Amino acid sequence: MSDSPGRSVVPEPTSTRAAVDPHRSVSRADLIQWDHAHVWHPFTPQAAWLNDDPLIIERGEGVYLFDIEGNRYLDGVSSLWCNVHGHHHPRLDAAIRQQLDRMAHSTLLGVSHPGAIELSRQLAERAPEGLSRVFLSDSGATAVEVALKMAFQYWRQKANPEPQRTRFIALQEAYHGDTLGDVSLGGLDAFHEMFRPLLFPTLRAPLPHCYHCPLSLKRPECGMACLAAVEKLLVDHPGEVVAVVVEPLVQGAAGMIVHPEGYLKGLRELTKRHDTLLIADEVAVGFGRTGRLFACEHEQVSPDFLCLAKGITGGYLPLAATLTTQEIYSAFVGDPHSDKTFFHGHTYGGNPLGAAVALANLEVFDEEQTIERMPEKIEQLAGWLEQFRRHPHVGEARQKGLMAGIELVQDRETGQPFPSINKLGARICRHARKHGILIRPLGDVLVVMPPLSITATELDELMRAMLLSLEEVTGCPLS
Numbered sequence: 001m002s003d004s005p006g007r008s009v010v011p012e013p014t015s016t017r018a019a020v021d022p023h024r025s026v027s028r029a030d031l032i033q034w035d036h037a038h039v040w041h042p043f044t045p046q047a048a049w050l051n052d053d054p055l056i057i058e059r060g061e062g063v064y065l066f067d068i069e070g071n072r073y074l075d076g077v078s079s080l081w082c083n084v085h086g087h088h089h090p091r092l093d094a095a096i097r098q099q100l101d102r103m104a105h106s107t108l109l110g111v112s113h114p115g116a117i118e119l120s121r122q123l124a125e126r127a128p129e130g131l132s133r134v135f136l137s138d139s140g141a142t143a144v145e146v147a148l149k150m151a152f153q154y155w156r157q158k159a160n161p162e163p164q165r166t167r168f169i170a171l172q173e174a175y176h177g178d179t180l181g182d183v184s185l186g187g188l189d190a191f192h193e194m195f196r197p198l199l200f201p202t203l204r205a206p207l208p209h210c211y212h213c214p215l216s217l218k219r220p221e222c223g224m225a226c227l228a229a230v231e232k233l234l235v236d237h238p239g240e241v242v243a244v245v246v247e248p249l250v251q252g253a254a255g256m257i258v259h260p261e262g263y264l265k266g267l268r269e270l271t272k273r274h275d276t277l278l279i280a281d282e283v284a285v286g287f288g289r290t291g292r293l294f295a296c297e298h299e300q301v302s303p304d305f306l307c308l309a310k311g312i313t314g315g316y317l318p319l320a321a322t323l324t325t326q327e328i329y330s331a332f333v334g335d336p337h338s339d340k341t342f343f344h345g346h347t348y349g350g351n352p353l354g355a356a357v358a359l360a361n362l363e364v365f366d367e368e369q370t371i372e373r374m375p376e377k378i379e380q381l382a383g384w385l386e387q388f389r390r391h392p393h394v395g396e397a398r399q400k401g402l403m404a405g406i407e408l409v410q411d412r413e414t415g416q417p418f419p420s421i422n423k424l425g426a427r428i429c430r431h432a433r434k435h436g437i438l439i440r441p442l443g444d445v446l447v448v449m450p451p452l453s454i455t456a457t458e459l460d461e462l463m464r465a466m467l468l469s470l471e472e473v474t475g476c477p478l479s
Helices: 028-038 046-050 090-100 114-126 140-157 180-185 189-198 225-236 263-273 295-299 326-330 352-367 374-388 424-435 456-474
Strands: 057-061 064-067 072-075 131-137 167-171 203-205 241-246 277-281 305-308 320-325 394-400 403-408 445-448
Touching: 072 456, 090 352, 114 131, 114 320, 114 352, 131 140, 131 326, 140 180, 140 241, 140 277, 140 305, 140 320, 140 326, 167 180, 167 225, 180 189, 203 225, 225 241, 225 263, 241 263, 263 277, 263 295, 320 326, 374 394, 374 403, 374 456, 403 424, 403 456, 424 445, 424 456, 445 456
Parallel strands: 167 203, 167 241, 241 277, 277 305
Antiparallel strands: 057 064, 064 072, 131 320, 305 320, 394 403, 403 445
16 A cells, blocks of 8 residues: 555645546536436436536546546445446447347347357356356346245246245345345335335344344354355255355445355355355446456355346446356256246346346456456555544445445444434545545445456555545544
8 A cells, every 4th residue: 555554644736637528518517407307317316416516427448437527536435336447448339339230139038149148158267166157137226036936936847846945044234226125125114115115025134234233143153154144044944045145245225244264155055055046246346346257156156146237347338147057957858849948038148238237247358467467456445444444424334345334323332323314424425526526325334346457556546535525524643
C-alpha cells in the first residue's frame, strides 16, 4: 500500500474533468426533466429521486465513468458488480462490432449459432469438474430461476422419481434475484417481505456471519454450528429437499458477508450425505471477484448447478448461464413426444452479441493474466482495510478477493448500528462523489468492488477517497 498505515490520508489532486460531448444536442436540464417525468429507477426511493439533482453518466474509459458535464468518477462498484476489465476495452468493443457485422440476434429455441456453442464449450471446460451442460439466459435472476426449475423437474423425471421433494433450503439474508422463485429463496425483508403471500415456503438456515452470529456463538469454539443447523433441516425433512442454494463464500446483497472458511465445502458434503442437490449462485462472486475464476474453486467444490451472469460479458451486455451435470441433463432426454422437455426459455437467451463479447472476455482473462495479477491487489486492499478498522465507527471490514464490505456502526464494541433514518452509508457514498469516486452502499455497509483491471495507483485513489469521505461525514478521524 502506498500510504503509511499509521496516519489518515487525503486524496492527491487529480484531473477529474473531461471534454463534454459536443454532439449532444439535448441540454442537461431537459434530460433531468425527462428523467423525472418518465424513468422509474430500480432500488431507488422515488420521492427522494424526484427532488434530487441526478448524476447522469455519459461514457466510460478504463475504471472511470464521466458524467454529461465532463466530471470523472472512479467506478468503485464495477457498475453494479459486473465490469471486469474496465470500460471501453478495445478487445471487447471489437468483438461486438465484428459480431454485429454478421448478425445481431437469433433464437436458441430449436436452432443454434457458433457463439453460443463455443461459449458453452469454454464455460464447461473452465467450470468445476462435472459441469458439462450449459443453459444460456439473460440475467442473474434468470440463471437462478432456471436452476430452481431444473432441479425441481429433475426429481420428477429421473430414473427413480422422488416427487415428494418440493422444498428448498436457503440462508438468512439470502439474495438470488427478483423473480418470484428467486424472491422465495430471498431472506432480505426490505426487498422480499412485501411479496410473501405470492411465494413458496423456504427452509431457512442461519446466516454464517461470525461478527453478528445469529446463534450468539464465537469462532472457533462454535464448531461451525451454522453448518450443523443446515444438517438438522435436512434430517428434519428427509427426502423433501430439492436443493440447498447458496452464494459461495460471500453473500453480496446481505452486506458483503464473508462465510467462514470450510462452510461451502461442508455444505457440499452435507448435500451429498443427504442425497440432495447444491445450487451455487455465483452471479456476483464469479469471474474473478474472489481471486479465482469461480468462488467454488477456493474449497474444491463442484456443485450440481452453477449460476453465472454479471461478469460473464465483462459487464458489457446482458447474458447468463446455468451449468449443470450430465446426470441431471439426462433426466430431460426422452422421446420427442414425452413430457421431459424443459419448457423454459428467454427471447434473448444466448444472444450472439452477448456470446461474442463473453468469449472475448474469457480471452482477455487469459491474455492479460487477470487472475494471476490479483494477489498483489488483494493484499493492497487488505492493507487499506486495516486503516478503516481503526475508525471508531467501523465495526468490521471484511474481504474476499477484490470484494469488501466496510460495516458502519454506532458503537464498535457492541456492534450497535446507527438508526436507519441516519442513512449514514448513503450519505458517505453521496459525499464521495466530491472526491471523484462512485460507490453504492448496502445499508450502512460501504461496498468495495472495483473492476479487476484496477491498477495499484487507482486502488489507492479509491480507498483514499473513501476513507476521507468517512472521516468528513462522521466528523471522526482514525483512532
